[in-house]
Amino acid sequence: MKIIADRDRCAGAGMCALTAPEHFDQDDADGLVVLLADEAEDCDTEVAEAVDLCPSGALRLR
Numbered sequence: 001m002k003i004i005a006d007r008d009r010c011a012g013a014g015m016c017a018l019t020a021p022e023h024f025d026q027d028d029a030d031g032l033v034v035l036l037a038d039e040a041e042d043c044d045t046e047v048a049e050a051v052d053l054c055p056s057g058a059l060r061l062r
């Protein structure tokens with residue numbers, strides 16, 4: 001599945017980077033999400049959890 005991160009909606013809360021650090025990081029300058037990998041296995045529960053936990057709805061799976 002494809003991971004889509006909307007930096008315009010990101011609030012820099014960092015839940016994604018804490019939950020799935022192989023796929024998400026935060027920009028050193030502004031704290032906004034940086035995608036390290038935009039593809040994930042369908043069974044990747046860490047990525048699914050990160051999407052669910054994002055408080056601003058900035059992450060989607062397709």
Ligand code: SF4
Pocket residue numbers: 005009010011012013014015016017026031032033053054055056057058059
């Ligand atoms: S959890 Fe959501 S708001 Fe927080 S850094 Fe990640 S994408 Fe941004």
